Amino acid sequence: MKFTSVFDIIGPVMIGPSSSHTAGAARIGRVARDLFGRQPKKVTIHLFGSFAETYRGHGTDVALIGGLLNYDTYDERIKTSFIEAEKQGLSFEFIPETAHTEHPNTARIVLEDDEGEMSVVGISIGGGKIEVSEVNGFKLRLTGGMPAILVVHDDRAGCIANVANCLAMHDVNIAHMEVSRIERGHTALMVIEVDQNIEPKVLQQISLIPNITKVSKINT
Amino acid sequence: MDVLFHNVRELVERAENENKKIAHLMIEQEMLISGRTEDEIRTQMLKNLEVMEAAVERGLNGVQSVTGLTGGDAVLIQNYMKEGKALSGNLLLDAVSKAVATNEVNAAMGTICATPTAGSAGVVPGVLFAVKNQLQPTKEQMVDFLFTTGAFGFVVANNASISGAAGGCQAEVGSAAAMAAAGVVEMAGGTAQQSAEAFAITMKNMLGLVCDPVAGLVEVPCVKRNAMGAANAMVAADMALAGVTSRIPCDEVIGAMFRIGQSMSPNLKETARGGLAVTPTGKAISKAILENGSLQSIKSLSH
Numbered sequence: 001m002k003f004t005s006v007f008d009i010i011g012p013v014m015i016g017p018s019s020s021h022t023a024g025a026a027r028i029g030r031v032a033r034d035l036f037g038r039q040p041k042k043v044t045i046h047l048f049g050s051f052a053e054t055y056r057g058h059g060t061d062v063a064l065i066g067g068l069l070n071y072d073t074y075d076e077r078i079k080t081s082f083i084e085a086e087k088q089g090l091s092f093e094f095i096p097e098t099a100h101t102e103h104p105n106t107a108r109i110v111l112e113d114d115e116g117e118m119s120v121v122g123i124s125i126g127g128g129k130i131e132v133s134e135v136n137g138f139k140l141r142l143t144g145g146m147p148a149i150l151v152v153h154d155d156r157a158g159c160i161a162n163v164a165n166c167l168a169m170h171d172v173n174i175a176h177m178e179v180s181r182i183e184r185g186h187t188a189l190m191v192i193e194v195d196q197n198i199e200p201k202v203l204q205q206i207s208l209i210p211n212i213t214k215v216s217k218i219n220t
Numbered sequence: 221m222d223v224l225f226h227n228v229r230e231l232v233e234r235a236e237n238e239n240k241k242i243a244h245l246m247i248e249q250e251m252l253i254s255g256r257t258e259d260e261i262r263t264q265m266l267k268n269l270e271v272m273e274a275a276v277e278r279g280l281n282g283v284q285s286v287t288g289l290t291g292g293d294a295v296l297i298q299n300y301m302k303e304g305k306a307l308s309g310n311l312l313l314d315a316v317s318k319a320v321a322t323n324e325v326n327a328a329m330g331t332i333c334a335t336p337t338a339g340s341a342g343v344v345p346g347v348l349f350a351v352k353n354q355l356q357p358t359k360e361q362m363v364d365f366l367f368t369t370g371a372f373g374f375v376v377a378n379n380a381s382i383s384g385a386a387g388g389c390q391a392e393v394g395s396a397a398a399m400a401a402a403g404v405v406e407m408a409g410g411t412a413q414q415s416a417e418a419f420a421i422t423m424k425n426m427l428g429l430v431c432d433p434v435a436g437l438v439e440v441p442c443v444k445r446n447a448m449g450a451a452n453a454m455v456a457a458d459m460a461l462a463g464v465t466s467r468i469p470c471d472e473v474i475g476a477m478f479r480i481g482q483s484m485s486p487n488l489k490e491t492a493r494g495g496l497a498v499t500p501t502g503k504a505i506s507k508a509i510l511e512n513g514s515l516q517s518i519k520s521l522s523h
Contacts, residue, residue: 001223001378006250007264009336009373009382009399010344010366013271016326017438019338020383050385050490054436057287057509059329079329104385104489126383126391127336 002125004145012128014073020105021051021058024124026078029067031132031144032109032120035216040111043068043092049104051124052096061094064107068092073128108134138180138189144218146175146193151206152214155181155188162209163190170202187213224249228375228416228470235412242402242412243364246371265363271333272322272345279321283328287509290439291328294321311350312454319346319450323443335366336373336382339438340396342446344369347400347453355407368406369399372419379471380478384431385490387481389445394426394477397449397456404457418460420470422452427473428480430488432495435506441496 003009014023033039045064047055055061059078065085066078077084085092105124110117121134132142135150142148149167153159160179167174173195181188197219207215224245225231235242250261280298284291297317300306306313319342326332326341335344348365351357357365373382376395381387401418410418426449434440466473487494496502 003374003377004253006246006261006367006370006374007268009377010265010370011268011333011335013268013331013333014338016329016332016338016341019334019336019341020385022338023334053491053493054433057433057435057437074331076331104486104491105383126381126386127377128334128338 003127003129008127008129012073014128015059015063015076015078018058018060019128020124020126021054021060022063022078023073023128024105024130025051025060025063025107026067026071026073027128027130027144028107028122028124029064029109030070030072031067031122031130031218032111033068033070034218035120035132035135035150036111036118037216038113039070039088039090040068041089041091041113043090043112044095044110045092046095046097046108048097048099048101048106048108051105051107052098055094055096064109065090065092068109068111135189137182140178140180140189140191142191142193142218145220146195147197147220148218149190149192149194149198149203149206150216151190151192151212153188153190154211154213155185156211159188159209159211160190163192163206163212166206166209167192167194167202170199172196172198172202222252224252225371225375227379228372228419228474231371231375232412232416241364241368242371242406242415243367246367246374262363265366266359268333269359269362269366271331272335273349275322275325275330275332276318276345276349278330279325280317283324283330285324285327285439286329287437287439289327289434289437289505290443291324293443294318294324308451311354312451314353315346315350315450315454316447317346318349319343319446320443322346323446327437327439327443335369336377336395336399337384337392339384339442340392340446340449342443343393343396343449343453344400344403346446346450347404350450350454351404351407357407361407365403365407368415369403372399372402372415376474376477380474381481387478388484388489389429389431390426390477391481392431393445393449394423394429396446397426397453398422400450400453401456401460404453405460408457408461410461414460416470417465418457420466420468420473421459421464422456423473423477424466424468425452425456427477430484430495431490432488432497433490433492434497434502435509436492436497437509440502440505
């Protein structure tokens with residue numbers, strides 16, 4: 001069931017003109033920022049399908065940048081996000097792509113700063129609702145509807161148990177969990193959806209567990 | 221996940237068996253899913269209602285989009301109504317003008333509440349704030365109306381689509397109009413089954429509607445499609461309240477909408493590569509906007 005709340009239907013409150021191209025785009029930008037864990041210095045945004053065809057007219061571009069500046073869908077500053085990005089030293093580039101993607105409204109955002117780089121693929125599925133379908137090459141499915149923790153780690157025995165233990169110690173209940181790896185013995189990813197927003201200290205502790213390389217979160 | 225209803229049939233049966241309004245079933249389900257209280261859920265919907273009201277008011281005062289393609293039509297319709305010569309009646313035209321008002325605000329990058337999307341955000345508030353004058357509902361009843369429309373929208377979104385890119389305009393304005401019709405019926409005292417009939421009758425008349433926005437903007441023909449969506453909803457609600465039923469059951473109409481959307485060419489699903497978008501004037505408008513960023517040149521085009 002893709003739509004779970006009545007407020008997915010009657011809502012969101014947003015700046016026009018398009019729920020999928022403006023509000024959805026702002027949410028994709030904001031989730032990407034959340035996953036990156038800070039405001040990037042540079043973003044490269046690849047647009048696919050209907051996003052690529054109509055992004056100027058729908059304000060998809062200003063909305064994505066607005067989201068990357070941490071604006072919500074109803075934030076009036078979305079309209080002037082380009083100016084604000086420049087002020088805050090966030091440089092950006094849009095690349096409309098012709099490749100066919102599974103969903104018509106897809107954006108791949110590459111976020112960078114001096115400390116690192118991250119690639120996030122977001123899709124806008126209608127009515128302002130979004131899903132994250134890929135992070136750093138890992139396929140996944142995150143709706144952003146629940147708080148979530150993403151853990152990049154070395155593919156070693158015990159990693160998953162250690163993370164689960166750490167969450168249990170902080171009384172965080174796991175609602176849904178997925179694990180995947182690109183190649184046996186190399187880098188792996190845990191996607192953990194939880195019932196409540198996650199405190200920074202929990203993330204801090206997970207990052208201290210052996211073989212964990214990166215931890216990020218989405219709060220709601 | 222366990223929900224109270226997966227389709228319209230289950231929704232209507234539950235309303236009848238438990239002698240509850242559809243609005244209240246939607247609230248119950250939201251409580252179940254979110255773990256929040258009825259008060260919290262109602263408060264959030266009340267905020268959405270206030271956003272809708274503000275957008276209608278702003279649009280009735282006259283707005284203009286960034287491109288200059290849309291704006292000001294809501295004012296024209298209201299002025300015409302004051303002359304008292306409206307052929308289709310002031311209540312219907314009031315709904316139309318308020319739907320137009322909301323979508324003109326949306327096109328101007330103003331604040332709106334998506335119902336179910338931004339491109340179709342005019343229909344539900346247009347119908348609600350017109351019928352408000354006739355039925356004199358309380359604030360609570362107006363919030364209930366939004367939950368009723370939301371219940372039907374929930375079914376469409378999960379069993380078909382509410383995205384123009386996935387299902388064409390029938391999925392957006394079509395869904396919005398059918399949702400509004402179902403909501404009005406309940407507000408006017410109709411049964412749950414009559415709400416379902418109103419939904420089916422409206423949706424049947426929106427089937428096949430393509431999404432072909434000129435220059436890819438949510439302006440032409442979106443604003444006027446919201447106008448007609450509101451008119452369609454009002455008439456279908458009256459038909460259902462009169463006792464007219466749909467020969468094809470509501471859920472099957474929704475299924476038909478989904479399959480039509482699947483078989484629709486991608487050119488007609490929000491890509492601006494077909495329909496009105498590629499008419500000579502549509503293409504000229506698109507070219508002018510891409511070159512100049514606004515419509516200085518469009519105005520000379522149309523005169």
